[in-house]
Amino acid sequence: MKNNRWTAADIPSMKDKVVIITGANSGLGYYTAEALAAKGATVIMACRNIKKGEAARQQIVSSVAGAKLTVYKLDLADLHSVKTFAKAFKDKYSRLDLLINNAGLMAIPYSRTKDGFEMQFGVNHLGHFALTGLLFDILKKTKNSRIVNVSSLAHRMGKIRFRDINWEMGYKKWKAYGMSKLANLLFTDELSRRLNGDGENITVAAAHPGYADTELQSKGSEMRGFKLGAKMFRIANKLAAQSGGMGALPILYAATAEDVVQAGFYGPSGFMKIWGYPAPDTPKQDLIDPGIAAKLWELSEALTGVSYNF
Numbered sequence: 001m002k003n004n005r006w007t008a009a010d011i012p013s014m015k016d017k018v019v020i021i022t023g024a025n026s027g028l029g030y031y032t033a034e035a036l037a038a039k040g041a042t043v044i045m046a047c048r049n050i051k052k053g054e055a056a057r058q059q060i061v062s063s064v065a066g067a068k069l070t071v072y073k074l075d076l077a078d079l080h081s082v083k084t085f086a087k088a089f090k091d092k093y094s095r096l097d098l099l100i101n102n103a104g105l106m107a108i109p110y111s112r113t114k115d116g117f118e119m120q121f122g123v124n125h126l127g128h129f130a131l132t133g134l135l136f137d138i139l140k141k142t143k144n145s146r147i148v149n150v151s152s153l154a155h156r157m158g159k160i161r162f163r164d165i166n167w168e169m170g171y172k173k174w175k176a177y178g179m180s181k182l183a184n185l186l187f188t189d190e191l192s193r194r195l196n197g198d199g200e201n202i203t204v205a206a207a208h209p210g211y212a213d214t215e216l217q218s219k220g221s222e223m224r225g226f227k228l229g230a231k232m233f234r235i236a237n238k239l240a241a242q243s244g245g246m247g248a249l250p251i252l253y254a255a256t257a258e259d260v261v262q263a264g265f266y267g268p269s270g271f272m273k274i275w276g277y278p279a280p281d282t283p284k285q286d287l288i289d290p291g292i293a294a295k296l297w298e299l300s301e302a303l304t305g306v307s308y309n310f
């Protein structure tokens with residue numbers, strides 16, 4: 001890495017590139033959409049709430065002259081919605097240069113997706129696993145395409161609970177979040193292995209934002225109706241987190257920098273890796289086990305019914 005103060009200004013031209021960003025209406029997804037639109041990309045903002053997506057789109061359009069953004073409905077907690085989104089996208093576009101699997105939920109009260117999966121695993125991992133599989137043919141067709149999975153330092157507390165994947169035998173909200181974020185890294189790793197010859201064309205990488213000021217931290221308290229908790233998280237964010245724009249930089253780096261490597265992991269380079277400019281990072285090595293990654297892949301195929309056309 002040549003530049004240790006890499007910013008959005010270093011993103012190469014994205015003219016003629018088509019990009020999908022999940023959860024683009026808020027936080028890191030929003031800043032990522034804004035930065036890529038500013039470099040000329042056609043950005044599909046894949047959002048579960050069209051109204052929020054449209055408000056975010058208008059905000060970007062008002063600050064980035066000529067921004068090309070479209071909001072599509074995508075609810076990762078509903079496999080039918082994932083399929084509908086993928087079909088609608090492929091009916092309209094003939095290329096996909098970049099897929100950023102960013103949307104996520106953290107430490108929320110126990111709930112299930114439409115298909116019955118524990119919500120954090122269902123949205124953060126399974127929804128993105130299915131989405132990527134359903135878009136895999138168009139990614140393969142597009143020259144030098146890229147997939148970026150947004151994980152977290154919280155992967156370090158993760159363990160894949162194969163015997164209780166939906167947390168029916170005692171839900172621990174933080175451990176479930178850690179498991180889902182470890183799953184993002186195992187998915188990245190296993191996909192890179194399965195790419196084989198396609199790896200010359202498709203790069204898959206992962207990123208994490210360190211600790212960034214977004215809606216992520218307060219949502220869990222809000223869902224529990226714990227207003228004071230949500231307020232405290234917001235105050236803590238103002239005191240200790242870096243900005244959402246800084247947090248988006250490792251994602252943007254993984255998505256666009258020339259020296260990104262297959263299955264690479266990128267995050268902030270500063271204090272405890274929670275703040276700062278992007279740099280290559282290393283996941284907790286003993287957790288990135290190829291046997292577990294392969295087992296998770298097979299389970300994800302079985303649960304979602306989506307197979308990859310390698």
Ligand SMILES: NC(=O)c1ccc[n+]([C@@H]2O[C@H](COP(=O)([O-])OP(=O)(O)OC[C@H]3O[C@@H](n4cnc5c(N)ncnc54)[C@H](OP(=O)(O)O)[C@@H]3O)[C@@H](O)[C@H]2O)c1
Nearest residue numbers: 023026027028048075076077103104152211212214215216
């Ligand atoms: N902020 C941090 O410090 C931090 C640290 C480590 C990792 N991350 C990761 O960064 C990613 C982005 O989070 P953020 O910090 O930007 O949080 P955020 O501001 O809460 O944004 C999360 C986005 O995900 C969307 N989303 C949630 N459930 C969804 C579903 N079922 N279908 C489609 N979209 C859904 C949200 O939509 P709504 O607006 O409709 O809820 C929102 O657009 C997450 O994967 C998170 O794990 C963040």
